[in-house]
Amino acid sequence: MDETLLRAVVPTVIGVLGRRGADFAAAEDAVQEALVEAVRVWPAGPPRDPQGWLVTVAWRKFLDATRAETSRRRREERVDAEPAPGPGQEADDSLRLYFLCAHPSLTPASAVALTLRAVGGLTTRQIAQAYLVPEATMAQRISRAKRTVSGVRFDRPGDIATVLRVLYLVFNEGYSGDVDLAAEAIRLTRQLAAVSDHPEVAGLLALMLLHHARRPARTRPDGSLVPLAEQDRGAWDTALIAEGVEVLQAALARDRLGEFQAQAAIAALHADARTAEETDWVQVVEWYDELVRVTGSPIARLNRAVAVGEADGARAGLAALAGLDPALPRYTAVAAYLHEKDGDVATAARLYAEAARSAPNLPEREHLTRQAARLNALLGGRATGSAGGR
Secondary structure, three states, rough: OOHHHHHHHHHHHHHHHHOOEEEEEEHHHHHHHHHHHHHHHHHHHOOHHHHHHHHHHHHHHHHHHHHHOOOHHHHHOOOOOOOOOOOOOOHHHHHHHHHHHHOOOHHHHHHHHHHHHOOOOOOOHHHHHOOOOOOHHHHHHHHHHHHHOOOOOOOOOOOOHHHHHHHHHHHOOEEEEEEEHOOOOOOOOHHHHHOOOOHHHHHHHHHHHHOOOHHHHHHHOOOOEEEEOOOOHHHHHHHHHHHHHHHHHHHOOOOOHHHHHHHHHHHHHHHOOOOHHHHOOHHHHHHHHHHHHHHHHHHHHHHHHHHHHHHHHHHHHHHHHHHOOOOOOOOOHHHOOOOOOOOOOOHHHHHHHHHHHHHHHHHHHHHHHHHHHHHHHHHHHHHHHHHHOO
């Protein structure tokens, strides 16, 4: 047994337990017990992944100690699921945990929280900080979620589509507090892809990578949004783009198209264009047609209207928009953009201001407000010029 190796990995193992909710003293005790176990069993057959083995055994020791010392309520606030033990892990165990956390009886918010806690290994405090809610509130949410799924039996395969929707919800939360949820969603989706041979898992991973590649250019230093057409494409992460395209191509080759593969194909076309003007909008429209065919989603139809406006002109985009429900999220903002593109500045300014009032977050509200102000200033300048010419 390599005692030097053991000493080298101990701090890392303690850190892993700490990130999963153990205080330093409890983590250190658990690791010491795991080391004793290693001394006993490793000479007969050392593991291929010593660090993974120690994490697994130390976590079991910590849970055993916790169960012996705390009440049922306190136990429910800790994750009962074991962390991934490393190369020796059974794929079915990992998939079971994903399916458990994304059970259809859970609300989306509860499914996300439970996934981050049990699969992601984040502490309740980290999740609470990421979602800007009190730690006690998040602990209650996780406890209720765990009670909901405590008696669930998995004698049938779980719904991979539900798992993917939960992971996509995590990704879309982006970044807040000290937890980068977009990066965490990518990590979890990579983990799922390693144990699941499903093209839509690969499609979601490709979509995340391609979107995440644009992150450095998506906001200005003051936090304001930068529209895709105005982004500095030199700041995009080319390595992530290359990986995303490779993952997507492998998924598409399986000829089992799903919504995430179609979305990733659209993102890949944007990533492939050196400038916004060089975007192959005709192909983008074709992929939106596929996305609408697969999902029937009104949001996909809304985004398709924008692509039609770019490919065939603003009037065609407005015609595609006309058949959609004006109550759709971002409908008014899309209408404003297409009216401006068509030269109807007054209507566009009014619609941008209307869209700003119903924007879902502050950065988007500020962006739409600036768009309305820009066009109103243009209209004011035109009016001044006309008056001066009389």
